Amino acid sequence: MRNVLITGGSEGIGLAVARRLAAEKDTRVTLVARNEAKLRETGFDYIVADLSQPAGVELVTQRLGATHYDVLINNAGAGLYGRFTELALEDQLRMMRLNMDSVVVLSHAYLRAAKPGDALVNTASFLAYAPFPGAAAYSATKAFVATFSETLWWEYKKKGIYVLGFSPGVIATGFHKTAGASVASFPRVLVQSPASAATELVAALRKRKAPRVISGFATRLMIRLHRLVSRKTAINMMGTSSPIREGA
Numbered sequence: 001m002r003n004v005l006i007t008g009g010s011e012g013i014g015l016a017v018a019r020r021l022a023a024e025k026d027t028r029v030t031l032v033a034r035n036e037a038k039l040r041e042t043g044f045d046y047i048v049a050d051l052s053q054p055a056g057v058e059l060v061t062q063r064l065g066a067t068h069y070d071v072l073i074n075n076a077g078a079g080l081y082g083r084f085t086e087l088a089l090e091d092q093l094r095m096m097r098l099n100m101d102s103v104v105v106l107s108h109a110y111l112r113a114a115k116p117g118d119a120l121v122n123t124a125s126f127l128a129y130a131p132f133p134g135a136a137a138y139s140a141t142k143a144f145v146a147t148f149s150e151t152l153w154w155e156y157k158k159k160g161i162y163v164l165g166f167s168p169g170v171i172a173t174g175f176h177k178t179a180g181a182s183v184a185s186f187p188r189v190l191v192q193s194p195a196s197a198a199t200e201l202v203a204a205l206r207k208r209k210a211p212r213v214i215s216g217f218a219t220r221l222m223i224r225l226h227r228l229v230s231r232k233t234a235i236n237m238m239g240t241s242s243p244i245r246e247g248a
């Protein structure tokens with residue numbers, strides 16, 4: 001029996017990945033999220049924990065110490081759209097604790113006990129490679145997760161432990177509305193369904209080759225284009241879709 005633990009698993013990519021993995025033979029999936037009602041609706045085993053708070057992170061850390069998981073997917077995360085100084089500082093710091101601190105703590109706990117054949121996936125974002133004006137702190141947290149995960153890939157590859165930094169494109173979920181904007185802000189060609197992104201994540205998990213995966217053909221093409229232009233031009237390009245328009 002293969003055990004999989006997925007944080008941020010009550011909806012979106014996390015739940016889509018859970019459903020795909022659970023369909024595989026002899027795979028047990030456990031989800032982590034703060035909303036027990038949503039977790040209960042999924043039908044999976046679950047742990048109720050708010051990973052933006054130390055107590056929630058400690059709860060999951062204890063579970064990692066008591067139970068061996070063949071795969072840990074650190075997918076929990078939140079975003080905030082708006083001009084940096086107009087967003088509440090405490091809200092941004094809470095987001096940073098969730099997006100970065102919890103990932104570091106849980107990755108540390110997992111890798112200390114990991115065995116050859118195990119895998120760790122940390123969800124970053126394509127904004128790790130294409131910073132988004134109007135989401136300054138969020139973009140920075142995802143750049144951290146991407147870099148952190150890619151370096152861990154190198155550190156653990158010879159131990160037979162796979163680490164992946166998964167960077168989804170624009171996913172059509174309630175994430176954007178909760179963050180304070182709309183998925184419609186982005187070019188439609190960049191938008192993916194959670195199921196589509198989950199397919200790419202699971203495929204990468206099976207291949208266990210690349211230290212990073214950016215989901216969505218159009219998103220990967222855009223990232224490549226950004227490398228061909230100046231940094232100033234690339235950021236200006238991102239600004240055209242920003243929820244805070246230049247001069248607003």
